[in-house]
Amino acid sequence: MQRPPGAAASPIAIELIGINKHFGPVHANKDIHLVIRRGTVHGIVGENGAGKSTLMSILYGFYTADSGEIRVNGQPHAITDSRHALALGIGMVHQHFMLVDNFTVLENVVLGAEDSPLLNRTLEHARTQLAALARDYELEVDPDTLVENLSVGQQQRVEILKALYRGADTLILDEPTGVLTPPEADHLFRILKMLRDEGKTIILITHKLREIMAITDEVSVMRQGAMVRTLTTAETSPPELAELMVGRRVLLRVEKGPANPGKVMLEVENLVVTDDFRIPRVKNVSFSVRAGEIVGIAGVAGNGQSELLESVSGMRDQQSGVIRLNGKPLSLEGDDGAARAREAGLAHVPEDRLRMGLITNFQEWENSILGYQDRYGKGLSLDIDKAKEDARAYVEKFDIRPPTIDLKTANFSGGNQQKIVLAREMERNPDVLIVGQPTRGVDIGAIEFIHNQIIKMRDAGKAILLVSVELDEIRSLSDRILVLFDGEIVGEADPAVATEGELGLLMAGVHAEPAPAAGPGTLPAHETAVEKTLVERGPDSSSLKDSQQ
Amino acid sequence: MKPLPRWADSVLLPLLNVTLAFFIGGLIVAAVGQNPLQAVGIMIYGAFGYGNGLGYTLYYTTDFIFAGLAVSLAYHAGLFNIGPEGQAYFGGLGVIFVALGLNGVPWWIVGPLMVIGGGLFGAVWGFIPGYLQAKRGSHIVITTILFNFIATLLVGYVIDTVLRPPGADNDESSPILAITRVPQLRSFIPFFGHSPVNLTVFLALICVGLVYWLVWHTKFGFAIRALGQNPVAANYAGISNQKMIMLVMVLSGALAGMVAVNNVGGVQGRLILNFVNGAGFVGVAVAFMGRAHPVGVLLSALLFGALYQGGSELAFSMPGVTKEMILTIQAMVILFTGAMGDMLRIPLQKLFSLRSSP
Numbered sequence: 001m002q003r004p005p006g007a008a009a010s011p012i013a014i015e016l017i018g019i020n021k022h023f024g025p026v027h028a029n030k031d032i033h034l035v036i037r038r039g040t041v042h043g044i045v046g047e048n049g050a051g052k053s054t055l056m057s058i059l060y061g062f063y064t065a066d067s068g069e070i071r072v073n074g075q076p077h078a079i080t081d082s083r084h085a086l087a088l089g090i091g092m093v094h095q096h097f098m099l100v101d102n103f104t105v106l107e108n109v110v111l112g113a114e115d116s117p118l119l120n121r122t123l124e125h126a127r128t129q130l131a132a133l134a135r136d137y138e139l140e141v142d143p144d145t146l147v148e149n150l151s152v153g154q155q156q157r158v159e160i161l162k163a164l165y166r167g168a169d170t171l172i173l174d175e176p177t178g179v180l181t182p183p184e185a186d187h188l189f190r191i192l193k194m195l196r197d198e199g200k201t202i203i204l205i206t207h208k209l210r211e212i213m214a215i216t217d218e219v220s221v222m223r224q225g226a227m228v229r230t231l232t233t234a235e236t237s238p239p240e241l242a243e244l245m246v247g248r249r250v251l252l253r254v255e256k257g258p259a260n261p262g263k264v265m266l267e268v269e270n271l272v273v274t275d276d277f278r279i280p281r282v283k284n285v286s287f288s289v290r291a292g293e294i295v296g297i298a299g300v301a302g303n304g305q306s307e308l309l310e311s312v313s314g315m316r317d318q319q320s321g322v323i324r325l326n327g328k329p330l331s332l333e334g335d336d337g338a339a340r341a342r343e344a345g346l347a348h349v350p351e352d353r354l355r356m357g358l359i360t361n362f363q364e365w366e367n368s369i370l371g372y373q374d375r376y377g378k379g380l381s382l383d384i385d386k387a388k389e390d391a392r393a394y395v396e397k398f399d400i401r402p403p404t405i406d407l408k409t410a411n412f413s414g415g416n417q418q419k420i421v422l423a424r425e426m427e428r429n430p431d432v433l434i435v436g437q438p439t440r441g442v443d444i445g446a447i448e449f450i451h452n453q454i455i456k457m458r459d460a461g462k463a464i465l466l467v468s469v470e471l472d473e474i475r476s477l478s479d480r481i482l483v484l485f486d487g488e489i490v491g492e493a494d495p496a497v498a499t500e501g502e503l504g505l506l507m508a509g510v511h512a513e514p515a516p517a518a519g520p521g522t523l524p525a526h527e528t529a530v531e532k533t534l535v536e537r538g539p540d541s542s543s544l545k546d547s548q549q
Numbered sequence: 550m551k552p553l554p555r556w557a558d559s560v561l562l563p564l565l566n567v568t569l570a571f572f573i574g575g576l577i578v579a580a581v582g583q584n585p586l587q588a589v590g591i592m593i594y595g596a597f598g599y600g601n602g603l604g605y606t607l608y609y610t611t612d613f614i615f616a617g618l619a620v621s622l623a624y625h626a627g628l629f630n631i632g633p634e635g636q637a638y639f640g641g642l643g644v645i646f647v648a649l650g651l652n653g654v655p656w657w658i659v660g661p662l663m664v665i666g667g668g669l670f671g672a673v674w675g676f677i678p679g680y681l682q683a684k685r686g687s688h689i690v691i692t693t694i695l696f697n698f699i700a701t702l703l704v705g706y707v708i709d710t711v712l713r714p715p716g717a718d719n720d721e722s723s724p725i726l727a728i729t730r731v732p733q734l735r736s737f738i739p740f741f742g743h744s745p746v747n748l749t750v751f752l753a754l755i756c757v758g759l760v761y762w763l764v765w766h767t768k769f770g771f772a773i774r775a776l777g778q779n780p781v782a783a784n785y786a787g788i789s790n791q792k793m794i795m796l797v798m799v800l801s802g803a804l805a806g807m808v809a810v811n812n813v814g815g816v817q818g819r820l821i822l823n824f825v826n827g828a829g830f831v832g833v834a835v836a837f838m839g840r841a842h843p844v845g846v847l848l849s850a851l852l853f854g855a856l857y858q859g860g861s862e863l864a865f866s867m868p869g870v871t872k873e874m875i876l877t878i879q880a881m882v883i884l885f886t887g888a889m890g891d892m893l894r895i896p897l898q899k900l901f902s903l904r905s906s907p
Binding site for chain 2: 377
């Protein structure tokens with residue numbers, strides 16, 4: 001991405017001077033100085049907990065800084081709430097959308113910004129405005145559709161429209177691509193570039209260095225609450241940014257030797273799984289994983305990965321099909337199927353550690369035996385000493401920080417929580433390890449560690465099934481890639497040969513045919529396909545087998 | 550904001566809540582022209598000051614411990630069992646069937662069987678809502694409330710048609726012979742006057758220990774807490790949520806059934822219409838005030854026991870303070886410790902964070 005000429009000379013839109021913010025003993029923002037120029041895309045990168053979101057929340061008026069000054073267009077302002085921020089032209093697109101599902105797009109856009117008690121005039125006014133915005137910035141969304149019927153990418157557009165409708169000329173986007181498919185992300189970036197070319201200022205918070213390189217003009221790196229440096233994007237590189245973020249050299253590429261596949265350990269045959277609404281999500285899927293290989297399942301989120309993982313790990317009943325482990329069929333029916341899967345030698349790192357893999361109110365040691373509690377102690381009683389002894393060993397081996405097994409698990413960072421889960425599942429010496437989203441919400445330093453552990457397991461002769469929506473992760477870890485689309489395996493690829501583009505097309509359900517050329521302002525064909533399936537399926541929802549609530 | 554230190558959370562906060570409740574109660578007493586300090590003195594003396602009063606306090610406490618433990622155990626599994634009232638009442642049938650069936654046999658043989666009978670009948674009354682929740686998704690709060698009503702009517706019917714001796718006028722069963730009843734402490738220790746506290750009070754203390762051990766030192770307790778904190782993670786951990794819900798409700802109901810051993814087997818010596826008299830509902834307040842911890846339940850049960858006994862003493866000694874006012878004071882305690890138990894938490898947290906980082 002070329003930096004527009006003269007960006008450095010363009011006037012300053014926002015300036016932060018000496019911002020400090022404490023949360024109890026945590027110094028979340030340390031004397032932050034930041035200059036953001038008008039008409040640029042400014043990236044802010046940093047690991048989880050580096051203070052990015054806190055800083056943006058201060059700018060948007062969610063928090064008040066302990067000290068420091070915010071200048072908007074050269075004028076100092078004490079921004080006290082988000083209404084105030086909006087009045088200054090600062091709008092925010094949240095990571096988790098703040099939309100009312102059963103309102104239409106139009107109603108959502110005007111919500112909180114009504115001109116008068118009577119709605120009709122506001123709605124008509126908004127309708128013309130939206131039409132203009134849609135025309136100018138490729139932000140088409142049918143204003144009369146209910147938000148619950150929109151795809152995730154479209155909902156994000158509604159969020160952007162909301163901000164623009166309120167007159168924002170600086171837009172803050174917090175991890176905007178986390179929920180998007182690759183084509184949707186490309187579309188978002190086109191929109192952002194158009195907004196920038198119209199003179200809007202964009203602040204992009206992300207941890208994906210690829211996005212920083214692709215779209216930003218300048219990038220600021222934060223580490224442990226401090227602003228490390230601001231760089232011109234064209235003059236930096238991902239390795240340099242990664243090093244600044246982590247504070248040490250990081251290997252962005254996974255180093256692994258060739259695989260030595262042995263005999264088939266996990267075999268899935270004609271598996272059919274439905275979701276809670278009895279809609280088939282996994283349709284007649286068959287595959288196998290050999291000892292000593294990593295099989296990656298690529299796919300856009302919501303194409304049946306969750307149901308596949310939950311079914312193989314015994315959390316969700318299958319409709320039909322056979323799952324064999326080491327040649328023996330597994331019977332996983334009932335709501336304690338996961339216990340039988342573990343007994344048979346299958347360990348499971350779940351996709352969503354907070355929802356499934358951990359009990360955040362438990363102490364660390366309790367979580368390090370979750371699922372294996374029946375192996376501790378004879379009869380009824382729980383052998384707490386043995387459990388704590390094992391927990392201490394895992395903490396040491398996996399470098400879990402802080403190394404206190406009595407601490408409540410909610411108080412660990414995302415990366416360390418993930419290490420607790422990984423240690424628990426890997427240290428039981430399973431034959432088969434199934435891993436969902438191993439590095440979701442985990443910072444770069446921990447990602448490196450986790451990837452290395454997974455490869456170590458492979459080299460120790462374990463069969464590993466890896467599911468991730470991060471295509472990079474799938475490509476760099478897997479020995480074979482299967483692409484899941486709409487509950488079916490639509491292709492197999494060799495990670496050494498397949499390009500990202502080829503995989504992307506498979507993931508979008510386009511079989512080997514080239515996509516028709518996309519004209520300006522129209523959606524590429526594969527994007528429509530993806531959105532259509534997302535709309536039909538609705539958001540990923542499942543309450544699993546629990547019968548509570 | 551930082552969470553409160555453990556001691557402040559489990560001791561200081563409940564203590565402040567109780568103090569606040571008594572303060573408001575004191576205002577009520579003062580409003581009718583009585584001396585609140587004198588009233589408090591009478592209550593404390595009435596509850597702890599002499600053998601007979603203490604005996605009554607312990608008798609009430611016994612009931613509240615069982616009911617409080619029943620609610621607490623279910624609460625750890627994420628189940629809000631507000632049916633100890635009905636479970637205790639239904640448990641009464643189990644106790645009276647055993648006792649009348651073996652009427653005349655010494656208590657040290659029949660007593661344990663009454664415990665089993667009461668536990669079994671209470672367990673059945675807990676199991677049905679548990680089953681409906683686990684297999685049919687009926688919400689346990691609704692079903693346990695309704696089962697309280699069903700127990701009232703059903704047990705009343707059984708008393709009327711089966712248990713009432715022919716020709717008797719009262720709505721109660723025929724009496725258990727003295728030799729078969731659970732002995733009262735006054736028969737060994739004259740200090741307790743004519744109070745009804747009986748050996749069941751020791752069973753209550755044993756249950757406190759048992760529940761503690763069960764929840765924090767067994768695999769079963771681990772599974773209970775996993776289920777209560779995160780049912781999805783429990784499913785991931787291979788814990789059968791359905792089985793756990795039913796098992797926990799069985800145990801919870803059995804604990805509530807012990808109330809019947811205390812009353813039917815140890816005090817009244819017969820099954821009287823509506824003998825539970827609200828003890829099951831007090832158990833809900835006791836469990837909340839005790840933060841579902843068995844030791845907390847023990848202490849708050851003692852507080853409520855003292856309130857009950859001290860309250861009746863107060864109504865007796867200070868005619869200006871009516872029974873309704875005492876009920877109001879008791880309600881204040883429930884209100885401040887149960888429903889509004891967290892009202893002082895945030896101010897307290899602010900205070901503590903001020904102190905730790907000046």
